[in-house]
Amino acid sequence: MYEGVVQDLIDELGRLPGVGPKSAQRIAFHLLQADPADVRRFAEVLLEVKDKVKFCSICFNVAEDDQCRICRDPRRDPSVLCVVEEYKDVVAIERTREFRGRYHVLGGAISPIDGIGPEQLHIRELLTRLGDGAVTEVILATDPNLEGEATATYLTRMLGPLGLRVTRLASGLPVGGDLEYADEVTLGRAFVGRQTAT
The missing domain is CATH 3.40.1360.10 (Dna Topoisomerase Vi A Subunit; Chain: A, domain 2)
Structure with a gap:
C-alpha cells in the first residue's frame, strides 16, 4: 500500500502482539512525524533491551543479571x-x-x-x-x-x-460483574470456591 521502507515499518510493527494493521499504520506515522532524536533514543532502547536483558538462571523471569x-x-x-x-x-x-x-x-x-x-x-x-x-x-x-x-x-x-x-489461585466472579454475563466455568468455580459470609 505504501512505498518501500514505510510499508516495511508498518509490516514489522504489525508483527507485534496486539498490534493490528491500523495500529501499525498509526504507530508508523507517529514515528515518521516524531523528532529524530526521540526515534533514535527509541531505537537505542530496543537494541539495548535485546543486548542486556536475559532470563534469570533460577526462575526464568526477565533480568539484567544472572539472577x-x-x-x-x-x-x-x-x-x-x-x-x-x-x-x-x-x-x-x-x-x-x-x-x-x-x-x-x-x-x-x-x-x-x-x-x-x-x-x-x-x-x-x-x-x-x-x-x-x-x-x-x-x-x-x-x-x-x-x-x-x-x-x-x-x-x-x-x-x-x-x-x-x-x-x-482462587477464581470466580470479578468484582463489579453481573451473574448473567459470567460463563459456566467461572460461575461453577465461584460456587466451588465460595466462602463463609462475614
Missing part, C-alpha cells in the same frame, strides 16, 4: 513458590503486594494444538528446584483458560508424590 531482583532478595520467603506461565504474570502478582515468596516462570502453557508440551516448558527445572526440600508450598497461578488448566492439572499430578502443599 532477577526477586531471586536475589533475601527478604522473600523461599518456602513458597508461585508458578506462573509468563514473566508478565510476575508483574501482575507483584502489583498486588500480597505475595512475598519466590516465582518460577514456565515460559508458556501446555497447548497440544500449538505443539507445546511439557518438554517445551521449564518444568524439568521446576522439579530440580524443588529437589532441595526448601519449598513447602507451590502455588499454581496459571491462566484460567483451557491451556492454563491443562498445565495446572499436569503440574498437580507431577508434584503430588513430592509431598508438597500444592494450591491453586
